[in-house]
Amino acid sequence: MGPGGAHPGGNDSVNCYQMWFNLVDAARDLEFCRSVSAYLGHLKERGTIQSFTVTRRKLGFGPAELGEFQVMVWTRDLAQLDAAFNLAAARSGEVERLHAPVYSMVRDFRSALYRDFPDPARIDDGSRPAP
Numbered sequence: 001m002g003p004g005g006a007h008p009g010g011n012d013s014v015n016c017y018q019m020w021f022n023l024v025d026a027a028r029d030l031e032f033c034r035s036v037s038a039y040l041g042h043l044k045e046r047g048t049i050q051s052f053t054v055t056r057r058k059l060g061f062g063p064a065e066l067g068e069f070q071v072m073v074w075t076r077d078l079a080q081l082d083a084a085f086n087l088a089a090a091r092s093g094e095v096e097r098l099h100a101p102v103y104s105m106v107r108d109f110r111s112a113l114y115r116d117f118p119d120p121a122r123i124d125d126g127s128r129p130a131p
Contacts (some may be wrong), residue, residue, distance in 0.1 A: 014119050015081055017073040020066040020110045029056075032105045036071060039098040048084035050074045067108050081113075 040052040052073045075081040
């Protein structure tokens with residue numbers, strides 16, 4: 001979460017799908033960012049994601065295995081994220097036209113799925129002993 005408990009996904013977001021990678025051709029970095037914005041902006045307009053950010057490693061700081069770029073996508077729940085994945089998996093229509101330039105420019109892809117914590121599913125009734 002960001003400062004004050006807020007994050008770019010908004011109050012209803014609880015899942016953050018994170019992707020780390022390098023670009024096939026780093027000289028095309030701005031083109032890549034435009035393509036990501038077009039693709040993920042389209043998913044946001046369709047309601048399959050809440051928001052997204054694109055970041056780039058600064059001054060070479062960070063683990064090399066995570067790559068130079070990071071994209072974070074926020075969703076309300078796993079059902080919303082699944083809807084986004086299903087659109088991409090169809091590999092057709094407008095979504096594929098927007099997605100193809102993104103994945104064709106990426107190499108060394110890594111991903112993870114995180115959630116806000118504690119989330120509503122976590123029950124804290126004080127019955128668990130302290131470690």
